[in-house]
Structures are given as C-alpha cells and as structure tokens.
Amino acid sequence: MNGASGPQSAVPVPVVTEDNAFWFAAAREGRLVIQRCVPCGELRHPPAPTCALCRSFDWDCVEACGRGTLHSYAIAYYPKDPAFDYPLVIGLAELAEGVRIVADMPGADPSRIAIGLPVEVVFAPHYRGELLPTLREVRS
Structure with a gap:
C-alpha cells in the first residue's frame, strides 16, 4: 500500500516525451493539434520523431x-x-x-x-x- 486513500486505478499517468510534449501542452489548452511534416505535408498522429513517408525530422503542427x-x-x-x-x-x-x-x-x-x-x-x-x-x- 502506498498510503494513498481512495480507490486505486490501473490507469497509467501519460508519458510526456520530447516528441509529444507539444501535443499535451495544446491539450491542456483545450486544443487538438496534429503533427505535420514540413517537407512533404504528411499529417501524423500519434506524434512521432520522423515522417514515415519521407523520413524527415522537420515538422510543425496544425490545429484540427x-x-x-x-x-x-x-x-x-x-x-x-x-x-x-x-x-x-x-x-x-x-x-x-x-x-x-x-x-x-x-x-x-x-x-x-x-x-x-x-x-x-x-x-x-x-x-x-x-x-x-x-x-x-x-x-x-
């Protein structure tokens, strides 16, 4: 027992990384954003470090x-x-x-x-x- 009161949940705390921190920051503001590859324009979700289409590391995001x-x-x-x-x-x-x-x-x-x-x-x-x-x- 960890000393916490109330029912225990198996739901994990979201893991925020360098690759998805922008997404969680936008969510805290009530905004849904989608990662976009700058060179080819491919949209991707969930966030990833590289584009699966052209392998670029260059990205920005758009509001959905x-x-x-x-x-x-x-x-x-x-x-x-x-x-x-x-x-x-x-x-x-x-x-x-x-x-x-x-x-x-x-x-x-x-x-x-x-x-x-x-x-x-x-x-x-x-x-x-x-x-x-x-x-x-x-x-x-």
Whole structure:
C-alpha cells in the first residue's frame, strides 16, 4: 500500500516525451493539434520523431477542426476501474484531416454507437487530472 486513500486505478499517468510534449501542452489548452511534416505535408498522429513517408525530422503542427466520423469502437464492461464509468465506450475517430484518434466516449449510449457516426472532439478532465480529448456524438 502506498498510503494513498481512495480507490486505486490501473490507469497509467501519460508519458510526456520530447516528441509529444507539444501535443499535451495544446491539450491542456483545450486544443487538438496534429503533427505535420514540413517537407512533404504528411499529417501524423500519434506524434512521432520522423515522417514515415519521407523520413524527415522537420515538422510543425496544425490545429484540427475536431470533427470526424467513428471508424471503429469497443465497448468495455470489465475489468472495472474507478477511472471510468461503465459501460465504457472507446472510439477510433477518423478526423476530417484524415488522421485517426482513439478516445473515450463518456456518457455515450452504447445502443446508438455505430461505424460512421458523426463525432467531435471535446476536452475533459481525466482521472489523474489531465485535460484529454474525448469523443461525443454530433447530433443534427
């Protein structure tokens, strides 16, 4: 026992490195950014030190619109962790910019989840206090 009170979670603290620090800094501001290769323009997520297309180390980033469609999903019921509400919907969204992002879909009704569902990225506090992207259905 480490002396901490309350339920213990298996959710790890995000690992911030030189390669992804810019992404976590933008997330703390409620902004979703995507890494872009300067020479060839290829977008990549998650962040990486080099471009998979041209192998350049030269990059900048662009702000994403945060809208897209659900490309795939999983609904978890177990094992239960105090960091999440269950059933836990986890979505893989294809953003308008063409990259994909994995995020929780808190409060989503599992009976409404389907491939192609319009979604948007919103930022919410996570179990350990980080501000991280989540997905929610866009209703017309």
